[in-house]
Amino acid sequence: MxxxxxxxxxxxxxxxxxxxxxxxxxxxxxxxxxxxxxxxxxxxxxxxxxxxxxxxxxxxxxxxxxxxxxxxxxxxxxxxxxxxxxxxxxxxxxxxxxxxxxxxxxxxxxxxxxxxxxxxxxxxxxxxxxxxxxxxxxxxxxxxxxxxxxxxxxxxxxxxxxxxxxxxxxxxxxxxxxxxxxxxxxxxxxxxxxxxxxxxxxxxxxxxxxxxxxxxxxxxxxxxxxxxxxxxxxxxxxxxxxxxETLELRYARMTENAAALAARFIDHPKVTGVRYPGLPSDPAHAIARKQTTSFGFMLGVTLADATAADRFIDECTYVQSSTSFGGLRTSGERRAKWGDPVPPGYVRLSAGCEPLEPLWTAMAETLKIL
Ligand SMILES: Cc1ncc(COP(=O)(O)O)c(C=O)c1O
Incomplete structure (x- = not known):
């Protein structure tokens, strides 16, 4: 900001x-x-x-x-x-x-x-x-x-x-x-x-x-x-x-979480791709850096296939399986199911306001079972 x-x-x-x-x-x-x-x-x-x-x-x-x-x-x-x-x-x-x-x-x-x-x-x-x-x-x-x-x-x-x-x-x-x-x-x-x-x-x-x-x-x-x-x-x-009235506080936590999750997902063996404009390797990074004052609270994580993505969303305790984004709770959706032009295993995640470590632990545990 x-x-x-x-x-x-x-x-x-x-x-x-x-x-x-x-x-x-x-x-x-x-x-x-x-x-x-x-x-x-x-x-x-x-x-x-x-x-x-x-x-x-x-x-x-x-x-x-x-x-x-x-x-x-x-x-x-x-x-x-x-x-x-x-x-x-x-x-x-x-x-x-x-x-x-x-x-x-x-x-x-x-x-x-x-x-x-x-x-x-x-x-x-x-x-x-x-x-x-x-x-x-x-x-x-x-x-x-x-x-x-x-x-x-x-x-x-x-x-x-x-x-x-x-x-x-x-x-x-x-x-x-x-x-x-x-x-x-x-x-x-x-x-x-x-x-x-x-x-x-x-x-x-x-x-x-x-x-x-x-x-x-x-x-x-x-x-x-x-x-x-x-x-x-x-x-x-x-x-x-x-x-x-609480947007500024929520947005700060959500964007911090998104950046931390993106950095952890990118090194994870079960993840085949990560989209987050804040990652220096992301194709959106250069323009985002120029025109935004933060890289936002949304990220895209690609898993092996549609089944893996659905399982990740359904089974992760701290990922709310729902359409929409920007809420207090981290939410996830496999957008290819709506026909959006993203890979079948692409999960759109909206980072929420949960404290980071329990959120990441829940995600890492779920990735293990995929
Ligand atoms: C980028 C964007 N614009 C507009 C809308 C429409 O907003 P609403 O669902 O409040 O009608 C959405 C809904 O997801 C959206 O993602």
Whole structure:
């Protein structure tokens, strides 16, 4: 984490204090109201109807906005946030560029729901995303490190070239969070986050947000959410605000664990490959070193075959077998079962907050029985 991000995080923890008076609650309130008092002459009231505004969203958006250094618009899931980007930026006849190896649902919605409206989706692998030019693209969406393969692409280089060609540039920053990588500082117009993952971090809410410093993009996103209705629940916004307050601590432990596990896996005889951008031998290392302030909490471990991978996940006491990532508990998933372009024995691991030694002992014991 850079010094600037550290300062932003400290500010985030205290962001409510300036607005509090004696006797006010230190934590935000959950406001579930669908409608607010709007007397005649009250059309400028800050809260009118629950689809337009909500005070609990405001708290979550203020905290996330501090961390992003940008305006933040929240959504009920990461996919609702991705869809909002497409709905506000893709027009009939537009060409958009997406990673072929990123989270599959993003390319699925682009092709399945926007294709019939005349939007053409092209796909490129993350590792070679910078190659091939950006002429003719209205929208260029990167995901780096990519989920699940953990390849990276050079955000600053691509953002500069794609913007020169006239594209809106978007980065899905879910696998890093703003603590590890700051796409807007690197030239992106919009940063996407599935807050279901590390931002909330407790595996108990679906949530997403978009961050942008472009007032026109922000205004379009606000209108889209207000009029089409993909709004987060106030209770979920409250949970995310609470989860976010411990992000810095969780992220530090998770990234330390990921780095230590990667270094141990790479020397293990039962492991045929390790992907972790922090390993100097990893193909992603040079770019990750340049554009991230940590190497993240996700790693990929390739075992002999699908059976070995399934057994490792199912039998290791401290690996939670589940989809998703970024939670308190280390979790693992064999992503080839979903058709992702990774080897059959590839286990995507999301390092959790367990103390390292018991975690590694459990993993080493499980590797022995494979
Ligand atoms: C990189 C990435 N972006 C977006 C999403 C979608 O987020 P959600 O599940 O919160 O809709 C995911 C979900 O796994 C993801 O991994």
């Amino acid at each position: 850079s010094d600037d991000t550290a300062r932003l995080f400290a500010e985030l923890l205290h962001h409510r204090m300036a607005g509090l008076a004696a006797g006010d609650a230190i934590s935000p309130a959950i406001q579930p109201a669908s409608t607010f008092l709007t007397p005649s002459g009250g059309s400028n009231a800050p809260f009118q109807y629950g689809r337009f505004h909500n005070p609990t969203w405001d708290q979550a958006e203020a905290a996330l906005g501090l961390l992003e250094g940008a305006e933040v618009i929240t959504f009920p899931s990461g996919m609702a946030a991705v869809a909002a980007v497409l709905m506000t930026q893709a027009r009939a006849g537009a060409r958009i560029l997406l990673p072929s190896d990123g989270y599959y649902a993003s390319r699925l919605i682009a092709e399945k729901f926007f294709g019939p409206f005349g939007v053409t989706t092209d796909l490129r692998p993350t590792a070679s995303f910078a190659e091939g030019g950006f002429d003719g693209y209205a929208l260029v969406i990167m995901e780096t490190p990519s989920n699940p393969g953990l390849d990276v692409c050079d955000i600053a280089l691509i953002a500069a070239a794609a913007k020169k060609a006239g594209a809106i540039v978007v980065v899905d920053n879910t696998t890093m969070t703003p603590l590890g990588q700051r796409p807007l500082d690197l030239g992106a117009d919009i940063s996407i986050s599935s807050d279901t993952k590390a931002i909330n971090g407790h595996s108990d809410v679906l949530f997403g947000h978009l961050a942008t410093r472009d007032p026109a993009i922000a205004a379009a996103l606000h209108d889209y959410r207000k009029y089409t209705g993909p709004i987060p629940s106030p209770f979920d916004a409250w949970l995310v605000h609470r989860g976010l």
